[in-house]
Amino acid sequence: MHWSKTLIPTLRDIPQEAEIPSHQLMLRAGLIRKLSGGLYTFLPLGLRALRRVERIVREEMDRAGAIEVLMPALHPREIWDQSGRYEVLRDVMFRMRDRQDREMVLGPTHEEIVTDLVAHQINSYRQLPKTIYQIQTKFRDEIRPRFGLMRAKEFIMKDAYSFDADWEGVEQSYQAMYNAYTRIFERCGLRVKVVEADTGAMGGSSSHEFMVLADSGEDGLVECTGCAYAANLERAERMPPANESKGDPAPLCEVKTPHRRTVEEVAAFLHVRPEEMIKTLIYLCEEQPVAVLVPGNRELNEHKLARALEGRPIRMADEETVVKTTGAPLGFAGPAGLRIPVYADQELKTLRQHVAGANRADAHVIHLNLARDASVTAFFDLATAREGDMCPRCGASMREKRGIEVGHVFKLGTKYSERFQAQYLDAEGRRQTMIMGCYGIGVTRTLQAIIEQSHDEQGIVWPATVAPYAASLLVLNTEHAESLIVAEQLASALSACGLETLLDDRDERPGVKFKDADLIGLPLRIVVSERSLAEKKVEIKRRQEQAKTLIPVAEAVDYVRRMLS
């Protein structure tokens, strides 16, 4: 491709709308342009890179035995009512009516559609297992679109769904996708960390996320320094510290703490450490108040609470409920004397005495012994894990990191197959419900994650596997006829070997071409100039290295092929 014939609008300045490197570079290198918040046009260079990622995804899905289909992006409302997810996802779905005044939505995901399809088309155990996938645009009315393609209202996703006759089969289907994902991200040149994950709105029994480690990542995770354990913070467990054995606490004692409400205020006022305090949170579980206790220096993890309460709906209590339940204004709740269920973080067993709210205005209690002075319904791991916590598997210290979620695999179970009656007849002629798994890759997000993980001061550094072109061919002086001829010949010779190049034939000064070549970051740069041609040579350089090599023109094609193989 000739630069002058395509559309690669590079930018010298950083657009003020972009915050993180990958977003800045996608705009500066002319890969994408914004239409409005969370909506982007792919320009030729960005589209080519996207297609290469898609191709890797497709090849690996096919290799894993998955079947490609293409489902509609526009869905009638009824199918979402059928699964009961219309209400769950209504705020995230773009909703509209057709001319018959029929309610429609743009699909944020496709469990409903694919399960309906399979329910009608597959009837026998002989047809199972099946994994069906598509690469398609998804629509989500995100609360806050962010960072260019990272979180957009419209994005390309590879979504796959497996249907199995039994749980052993699901295990195999899941593992096949897991392995395919590992290969996909490896081929994309990404270093990913696989973490245990929360299943969230999707439901199901277990799941793993594929995370690209990056400071700009939206997800927090911990990884063990001693073993392979790693988990999303929404999920991450921790081993409680050893119990403190000695000392019976003095009797419970109420002290005045006028206007001190927060942990920090009370701790400073009473000269105790925050971890000696108990943070008491009032929640509504199925609209009934419950108390949740975590150490004063800890954050409650609502995902963990929800799991501990077996998925019953929870939400934080409003001020009125808190006052009614505790008999005190906000900031003075404590476990002693509460007559509602009390769920406590396991770490609170560590200390024999604590400081907590007294359920009375402007007062806290000291020498609180949970076993003696309160009735705890149950202990769970409820606090959010963090740097330095002990690994739940091996007890070693854990590190906290941030990551970009590029892939997610779930074992779904029968949640959807039951609703849509996705059933088959087994060998004995009995009707059985299929067991499902679902597997997603954010293709557009993966593309940006590649740039986030592979760039330098000068611009993008494309891994050869996803680079939009194999090489930049710079004709330094387009007035020099021989340069142009040699460059054209090289371009077609390389093209004949399946290596597409970008020939910079613009009437620009060499500096501009060098800068732009670094910015768009193709793996190789081939410079054709009057100077090197005097020796019948061209200069070849890898993007990520400084070293340049002069190669005779006649050997250039072989040399490039070797460098890229």
Next chain:
RNA sequence: CGGGGCGUAGCGCAGACUGGUAGCGCGUUUGGUUCGGGACCAAAAGGUCAAGGGUUCAAAUCCCUUCGCCCCGACCA
């Protein structure tokens, strides 16, 4: 949805406090000189100053409302 920041030429920004002819750099067009790391000279085009309303003799500038974009948060009493 709450908080904060920002909207002035294609991009990056100044001008606003203290109201009075809308500017700078890059880019674009034309001509010339240049040609291995974002050249130089000359000329030119390009703006409803986000939108609407108000104050004023006069508004990019002061006031009000709305919209858009970006960031943080949306749970910790």
